[in-house]
Amino acid sequence: MPLTINFELTDKDLEHFSRAMGKARDMAEGKSNQEVVQGAIELLETAQKSNPPQFVKDRLLMLDTLIAMIRDEGWALSEDDAQHVRSALTYFSVPGDAIPDHVPVLGFLDDAIMIELCARELRHEIDAYADFIEYRQGEAERRGLKPEAVGRADWLDSRREELQERMRRRRGGREAGSGFGTGYGSSSGYGAPSTSYTGGWRPGLFKFG
Numbered sequence: 001m002p003l004t005i006n007f008e009l010t011d012k013d014l015e016h017f018s019r020a021m022g023k024a025r026d027m028a029e030g031k032s033n034q035e036v037v038q039g040a041i042e043l044l045e046t047a048q049k050s051n052p053p054q055f056v057k058d059r060l061l062m063l064d065t066l067i068a069m070i071r072d073e074g075w076a077l078s079e080d081d082a083q084h085v086r087s088a089l090t091y092f093s094v095p096g097d098a099i100p101d102h103v104p105v106l107g108f109l110d111d112a113i114m115i116e117l118c119a120r121e122l123r124h125e126i127d128a129y130a131d132f133i134e135y136r137q138g139e140a141e142r143r144g145l146k147p148e149a150v151g152r153a154d155w156l157d158s159r160r161e162e163l164q165e166r167m168r169r170r171r172g173g174r175e176a177g178s179g180f181g182t183g184y185g186s187s188s189g190y191g192a193p194s195t196s197y198t199g200g201w202r203p204g205l206f207k208f209g
Contacts, residue, residue: 009113017117024091031093036086037070039093044205047108059112062119062126063092064206069129071203073151074136074160081164084171085125088118128167135159137200147201 009017028036040063047060069075069085077085091114119126136156140147143155150156 014117017114020114021091024094025087027094028090031090033082033086036089036093037067040067040089041205043092043111047111048206050108052108052112056108056112059115059119060108061206063115064204065126065129065202066118066122068202068204069125072129073203074153074156075129075132076152076160077164081125081168085122088122091118124167124170128163132160132163133200133202148203 031039044060044063044067047056052060066085066089069077070082070089092111136150137147139155140150
């Protein structure tokens with residue numbers, strides 16, 4: 001019989017995760033961008049082997065989205081835009097979880113919460129990328145192509161530029177705030193991620209059914 005548990009993160013709780021992110025960034029100083037992304041990939045692969053609860057699986061899908069955004073040749077983020085995503089991935093590239101990952105059921109709970117907070121901070125980036133995935137999938141099928149073989153096709157340029165400009169514009173308005181949870185209300189509101197994140201091909205690693 002399944003059990004549903006809802007909980008709320010207070011401002012003090014959010015400050016804890018904000019400090020943890022700051023500490024992780026200090027520890028990751030000197031790491032290459034590739035090392036940061038690889039650390040997130042290793043967490044994702046380890047978590048998939050542990051058969052975590054659905055709450056964690058949903059957040060791992062978000063982490064997979066962030067990794068795919070960096071790896072996607074067609075999305076082709078600029079260095080500045082990619083840095084916003086890598087900055088969020090930094091937490092997952094250093095040791096020091098509040099809950100050791102080997103603890104059954106709860107081992108990835110703190111990682112899942114941090115993924116959720118990072119995804120909310122990067123919601124405009126994720127929304128733009130989800131729209132790009134959907135557009136590429138539809139256009140590739142219309143042209144009789146496989147989306148994974150499209151790469152940086154010329155016919156993607158205008159849509160990609162439009163979506164990334166939208167992303168930057170919305171992000172610019174967001175950055176006036178600071179800290180996790182800004183503008184999200186008092187409830188953590190952990191819902192399942194949008195199905196649009198997996199509505200088309202992307203260079204992801206996610207293998208949960």
